[in-house]
Amino acid sequence: xxxxxxxxxxxxxxxxxxxxxxxxxxxxxxxxxxxxxxxxxxxxxxxxxxxxxxxxxxxxxxxxxxxxxxxxxxxxxxxxxxxxxxxxxxxxxxxxxxxxxxxxxxxxxxxxxxxxxxxxxxxxxxxxxxxxxxxxxxxxxxxxxxxxxxxxxxxxxxxxxxxxxxxxxxxxxxxxxxxxxxxxxxxxxxxxxxxxxxxxxxxxxxxxxxxxxxxxxxxxxxxxxxxxxxxxxxxxxxxxxxxxxxxxxxxxxxxxxxxxxxxxxxxxxxxxxxxxxxxxxxxxxxxxxxxxxxxxxxxxxxxxxxxxxxxxxxxxxxxxxxxxxxxxxx
Amino acid sequence: xxxxxxxxxxxxxxxxxxxxxxxxxxxxxxxxxxxxxxxxxxxxxxxxxxxxxxxxxxxxxxxxxxxxxxxxxxxxxxxxxxxxxxxxxxxxxxxxxxxxxxxxxxxxxxxxxxxxxxxxxxxxxxxxxxxxxxxxxxxxxxxxxxxxxxxxxxxxxxxxxxxxxxxxxxxxxxxxxxxxxxxxxxxxxxxxxxxxxxxxxxxxxxxxxxxxxxxxxxxxxxxxxxxxxxxxxxxxxxxxxxxxxxxxxxxxxxxxxxxxxxxxxxxxxxxxxxxxxxxxxxxxxxxxxxxxxxxxxxxxxxxxxxxxxxxxxxxxxxxxxxxxxxxxxxxxxxxxxxxxxxxxxxxxxxxxxxxxxxxxxxxxxxxxxxxxxxxxxxxxxxxxxxxxxxxxxxxxxxxxxxxxxxxxxxxxxxxxxxxxxxxxxxxxxxxxxxxxxxxxxxxxxxxxxxxxxxxxxxxxxxxxxxxxxxxxxxxx
Numbered sequence: 001x002x003x004x005x006x007x008x009x010x011x012x013x014x015x016x017x018x019x020x021x022x023x024x025x026x027x028x029x030x031x032x033x034x035x036x037x038x039x040x041x042x043x044x045x046x047x048x049x050x051x052x053x054x055x056x057x058x059x060x061x062x063x064x065x066x067x068x069x070x071x072x073x074x075x076x077x078x079x080x081x082x083x084x085x086x087x088x089x090x091x092x093x094x095x096x097x098x099x100x101x102x103x104x105x106x107x108x109x110x111x112x113x114x115x116x117x118x119x120x121x122x123x124x125x126x127x128x129x130x131x132x133x134x135x136x137x138x139x140x141x142x143x144x145x146x147x148x149x150x151x152x153x154x155x156x157x158x159x160x161x162x163x164x165x166x167x168x169x170x171x172x173x174x175x176x177x178x179x180x181x182x183x184x185x186x187x188x189x190x191x192x193x194x195x196x197x198x199x200x201x202x203x204x205x206x207x208x209x210x211x212x213x214x215x216x217x218x219x220x221x222x223x224x225x226x227x228x229x230x231x232x233x234x235x236x237x238x239x240x241x242x243x244x245x246x247x248x249x250x251x252x253x254x255x256x257x258x259x260x261x262x263x264x265x266x267x268x269x270x271x272x273x274x275x276x277x278x279x280x281x282x283x284x285x286x287x288x289x290x291x292x293x294x295x296x297x298x299x300x301x302x303x304x305x306x307x308x309x310x311x312x313x314x315x316x317x318x319x320x321x322x323x324x325x326x327x328x329x330x
Numbered sequence: 331x332x333x334x335x336x337x338x339x340x341x342x343x344x345x346x347x348x349x350x351x352x353x354x355x356x357x358x359x360x361x362x363x364x365x366x367x368x369x370x371x372x373x374x375x376x377x378x379x380x381x382x383x384x385x386x387x388x389x390x391x392x393x394x395x396x397x398x399x400x401x402x403x404x405x406x407x408x409x410x411x412x413x414x415x416x417x418x419x420x421x422x423x424x425x426x427x428x429x430x431x432x433x434x435x436x437x438x439x440x441x442x443x444x445x446x447x448x449x450x451x452x453x454x455x456x457x458x459x460x461x462x463x464x465x466x467x468x469x470x471x472x473x474x475x476x477x478x479x480x481x482x483x484x485x486x487x488x489x490x491x492x493x494x495x496x497x498x499x500x501x502x503x504x505x506x507x508x509x510x511x512x513x514x515x516x517x518x519x520x521x522x523x524x525x526x527x528x529x530x531x532x533x534x535x536x537x538x539x540x541x542x543x544x545x546x547x548x549x550x551x552x553x554x555x556x557x558x559x560x561x562x563x564x565x566x567x568x569x570x571x572x573x574x575x576x577x578x579x580x581x582x583x584x585x586x587x588x589x590x591x592x593x594x595x596x597x598x599x600x601x602x603x604x605x606x607x608x609x610x611x612x613x614x615x616x617x618x619x620x621x622x623x624x625x626x627x628x629x630x631x632x633x634x635x636x637x638x639x640x641x642x643x644x645x646x647x648x649x650x651x652x653x654x655x656x657x658x659x660x661x662x663x664x665x666x667x668x669x670x671x672x673x674x675x676x677x678x679x680x681x682x683x684x685x686x687x688x689x690x691x692x693x694x695x696x697x698x699x700x701x702x703x704x705x706x707x708x709x710x711x712x713x714x715x716x717x718x719x720x721x722x723x724x725x726x727x728x729x730x731x732x733x734x735x736x737x738x739x740x741x742x743x744x745x746x747x748x749x750x751x752x753x754x755x756x757x758x759x760x761x762x763x764x765x766x767x768x769x770x771x772x773x774x775x776x777x778x779x780x781x782x783x784x785x786x787x788x789x790x791x792x793x794x795x796x797x798x799x800x801x802x803x804x805x806x
Contacts, residue, residue, distance in 0.1 A: 009370055011802050012345050013393020013495040019437070020484055020494065025477045027468060037468060041342045045445055045467035048338045048786025075370070078636035084369040084645075088349035089339025120390040124379065127371025127634070163393060163495055219506045220713035246481075246488025254492030254499045255506035259386065261496075273386045274498075317508045317711065 010072025068105035077129035223314025231257030234287035346801025396495030398730035410724030413716035419504020479527035573793030579662035658733025661687025
């Protein structure tokens with residue numbers, strides 16, 4: 001299968017992340033699955049006129065296209081013209097190109113939260129009037145209509161994340177190559193379930209702190225960041241702490257909160273990213289699927305039961321009290 | 331006399347979207363106009379938000395300079411707060427930043443710049459078969475090894491910063507994670523692995539030996555690794571005299587540490603050293619689709635001209651220092667710092683000099699990172715508190731892989747009232763200013779040969795990529 005990759009209005013970070021794929025690297029991973037880039041802006045040799053020919057051939061139907069990957073949001077401004085992003089050398093807006101080429105692709109994959117839902121490019125006053133390929137924030141219907149399906153019959157596949165984990169992208173492509181990614185394998189926002197059915201909370205190294213609501217009060221303290229520091233790992237989808245990023249990393253492992261970057265409208269949480277909004281001293285957001293009364297009851301009980309080790313460590317910048325060791329049996 | 335005009339784009343193997351219009355006279359570029367065709371408006375996105383939001387939002391300007399943006403934001407906030415980071419936090423932030431810059435340089439050489447020499451256009455050249463073997467786009471043996479080495483190097487960011495790109499680990503007061511001694515030995519192992527890659531593949535010799543080179547002649551005689559292949563190509567294609575710049579270089583100084591930066595800040599203008607005085611910076615917008623007047627970034631505005639008036643041809647503003655354009659990047663950084671090889675390369679100031687400067691900096695960065703790491707004390711605190719004022723101003727200056735990056739913030743009533751950013755490629759790829767003076771790349775392209783029938787001239791591609799443009803940062 002071939003892949004045409006377009007970089008629309010984003011930072012290019014999902015490609016940079018993709019190049020961090022390991023064991024094997026992205027070139028060998030795709031080669032092994034019979035996938036190849038018809039053109040990729042960071043990897044391919046073709047430049048300028050050669051690229052225009054590829055795009056024109058896909059548009060005319062002369063060049064069949066299996067997978068269209070779109071990275072970055074689609075800008076509609078100013079005044080609906082899309083001229084805030086003219087694809088270099090073509091005189092046409094990226095909005096126009098995306099709408100046109102999407103019709104020709106067997107599958108359309110939106111890579112990253114800009115492409116899926118608008119993302120950071122649509123934050124604040126959204127100066128460029130940016131949207132996702134098939135969503136505007138949490139609402140279906142973006143650069144492409146709500147009912148769009150590609151030639152395969154699938155809607156746009158939304159590999160959300162800011163940036164995307166390299167494996168989320170490569171595994172989506174591998175599943176498409178195997179013809180093994182049906183609509184039932186996408187969640188309610190079009191995200192592949194293989195990563196979106198997990199929460200960032202899963203395998204978070206701060207789980208023991210969470211169990212007792214032993215909270216960090218400032219960045220650099222190692223306690224749970226849900227109560228004070230804006231962490232929404234208990235609500236955010238992603239297997240970040242199960243897989244690890246760039247080796248063994250993740251946001252919470254590095255001591256800063258999960259900001260729900262796989263979700264529509266994460267860019268405007270309605271509060272500072274590193275502060276938890278509270279009502280009467282109680283965090284407003286609840287862990288997914290947790291009834292409020294139970295959460296409150298369990299939280300107050302577990303807080304009261306917090307062992308000293310966990311309480312002290314929560315507000316330290318490293319483990320200061322180690323777990324007690326059992327005495328020898330004899 | 332024959333005259334034609336060419337529109338070159340999409341320009342790939344650069345970061346982001348770039349279009350260049352060329353006037354060609356008698357087989358040579360007679361004028362070039364660089365257009366950054368994407369406007370997202372990050373400076374407007376930030377308005378009205380709490381100042382700390384810049385730490386989350388500005389890294390997302392750019393997926394390849396993400397830590398640079400993060401570090402500049404953190405320093406601008408620290409400046410506004412009148413705070414200095416915890417010394418160990420500052421060292422750790424410098425290490426994180428150096429990893430990104432080093433990874434970017436290696437990505438540029440292997441994946442963006444060298445593949446052009448594997449083009450069939452160069453078939454028959456004595457070096458072409460080797461270029462094809464090593465650097466064929468998305469396939470060459472050098473690319474594969476470099477990709478693996480780069481991914482492993484970025485494990486350091488995974489460990490200290492959670493992920494790359496877009497970490498939130500760097501804060502005005504330091505870093506969010508205090509590394510342990512175990513982390514240090516792990517990072518040391520990653521650095522050793524990267525050194526092995528550099529010494530076995532890229533340089534074919536020790537980084538210390540490469541750093542000790544003092545002249546272009548010695549570089550030409552290096553004779554080992556992929557560097558030797560590049561130098562052979564450079565000699566054959568006369569890349570020394572291709573895309574020569576104006577000889578004005580700018581650096582904000584790289585990797586601030588408690589005892590000062592590793593590489594000094596300043597300017598270097600055709601042999602004359604000067605101090606860095608940012609008060610002389612102004613962004614001209616005469617040829618940008620922007621409304622307003624030329625202004626220092628602390629007073630600047632970003633108001634896009636939705637009518638895209640005809641005098642302008644880019645979303646990029648034109649930063650000038652005391653009225654002059656400056657080239658910035660690895661070569662500039664090393665020239666300003668005074669490395670003898672860089673100073674010798676600056677006498678040419680062309681494609682060979684820029685790529686040579688980057689190679690030199692790769693060697694020096696590896697050595698610098700090992701020394702920063704060795705100096706980190708895991709027992710010390712890594713974060714001090716920086717209390718932001720309700721009203722105030724701050725400036726954050728760093729050196730990204732591609733050169734000088736500045737953030738200027740003004741805080742009013744606890745919210746961002748102004749945020750202006752000048753990125754390295756804003757300097758290098760600026761359009762003309764009010765005096766009609768072209769930006770550095772526009773000037774460097776004049777004289778580039780265009781062969782009969784070429785629509786996307788190879789000489790132009792080499793020159794443009796030698797600057798390693800990052801277009802997403804440029805307009806932001």
